[in-house]
Amino acid sequence: MNAVIFRSFGGPDVLESAHLPRPEPQAGEVLIRVHAASVNPIDYKIRSGHFHRASITLPAVLGRDVAGTIADVGAGITDLAPGDEVYAFLGSHSGGYAQFALARANEVARKPRSLDYIQAAAVPLAATTAWQGLFDHGRLQAGQRVLIHGAGGGVGHFAVQFAKAKGATVIATVSPEDVDLVQTLGADEVIDYKAQRFEDRTAHIDLVFDLIGGDTQTRSWAVLKNGGTLVSTLQQPSVEEARKHHAHVSVFMAEPRREQLVAIAKLIDAGKVCVAVSHTHSLFDAREAHDELEHEHSTGKLVLTVA
Ligand SMILES: NC(=O)c1ccc[n+]([C@@H]2O[C@H](COP(=O)([O-])OP(=O)(O)OC[C@H]3O[C@@H](n4cnc5c(N)ncnc54)[C@H](OP(=O)(O)O)[C@@H]3O)[C@@H](O)[C@H]2O)c1
Structure with a gap:
């Protein structure tokens, strides 16, 4: 072959x-x-x-x-x-x-x-990562406010749609090229990360889903609610900051799970995710x-x- x-x-x-x-x-x-x-x-x-x-x-x-x-x-x-x-x-x-x-x-x-x-x-990989980050690690619930960093990329564009399908309010940081796409996907607030600092635009976040790491993750503590959750695909969040904010934190590696591929296919075929x-x-x-x-x-x- x-x-x-x-x-x-x-x-x-x-x-x-x-x-x-x-x-x-x-x-x-x-x-x-x-x-x-x-x-x-x-x-x-x-x-x-x-x-x-x-x-x-x-x-x-x-x-x-x-x-x-x-x-x-x-x-x-x-x-x-x-x-x-x-x-x-x-x-x-x-x-x-x-x-x-x-x-x-x-x-x-x-x-x-x-x-x-x-x-x-x-x-498969991107959508499974979005699913596991929001639901398995982030325990996102309807009515919560989720901040998704890197929302125009492979993982992020699925995360926006899954979070909206769950009934969450979605705040998204994106490249300027992706503002229109991510608005179309249903994000409630879209922040161009090159033009604005997200901490000047949003606050009271229940879940930060960090697909960027570094300074973006560090600055996210300023917008997280006391008792909120910070989940990253890249970098272990600071345990010291987590203690100060009474936050739940995790970094994870996505793993294949057939039942999640089946659930994701259903959402796509129902027209809820593109x-x-x-x-x-x-x-x-x-x-x-x-x-x-x-x-x-x-x-x-x-x-x-x-x-
Ligand atoms: N742990 C895991 O299991 C797992 C699974 C999947 C992915 N990942 C990791 O998660 C990250 C995201 O994956 P992906 O597939 O979504 O990557 P991707 O398709 O490259 O998307 C990343 C997006 O983030 C944007 N971006 C860059 N800097 C930003 C910032 N400061 N604020 C907001 N947006 C920013 C990029 O735009 P520009 O190109 O314009 O900068 C791009 O649109 C990667 O590092 C990947 O390796 C980990």
Whole structure:
């Protein structure tokens, strides 16, 4: 099968085309014929050697998100069959930048019927992260005020829609390019982070969902209610500040959960959540896609098409 691999850590030019043997699904696994795979920041962080370096065996195939059709199933898989249309949030045992990818049963679900493969591939990792950050870690409730930093990106644009679907009031910080999109997605207040300081515009926040880290996270203490919650995908919030604000804090790594992929597909098919794909590249232009996500502004998601 065709794939894009990397043999050493470095810039986008370490990505190269290769022919690999088609994997065989083992018990509890499915083999997916990949039609599209999305690019996430974790892909370039792994490629550059800044993340999970010690646990990566090279050469490796990147890519945590795929959409495609079931090509084969391993023993014990009874609810999916060849030809079924699926999407998956792959664990680190697999890679989506290839014509075929293995997924464990817990990582794969039927793709939202209303999406094509390109849109469906943009969903799993980013939407699962948004879901787990808001609901599993943030325990967001209807009527609460949530501040989402980085709301125009892959995770953020799902988080805005999930929080609105839950009945929360959403305050969003975004790049100027994303103000219109995030308003259209339903955010109640949208703050251009390059033009205004969010702490001058908002206050009394029940939950801060931090997709940026650094100074943005530190400044968020000023707007969090006493007893509120600060959840980050990037950086452990200060325990000292948490104590002062009687706050609940967490940093987390999203994990594939089939029941969440099913719930997310239902919301999408009900028309409550849409998917923003800013650009597509062919699999063999993965270098350009990495360069773009790492160095340029991108709204929503970047997706690789796989022939
Ligand atoms: N822990 C986990 O399991 C997990 C899972 C998914 C993602 N993540 C991490 O979470 C972060 C977000 O992921 P993503 O996929 O949503 O990334 P993304 O698609 O690159 O989106 C990030 C967005 O934040 C905007 N931004 C940058 N600085 C900002 C600021 N100071 N205030 C507000 N917005 C700002 C960016 O706009 P500009 O480009 O114009 O700056 C971009 O639109 C990444 O660092 C990623 O690695 C972690």
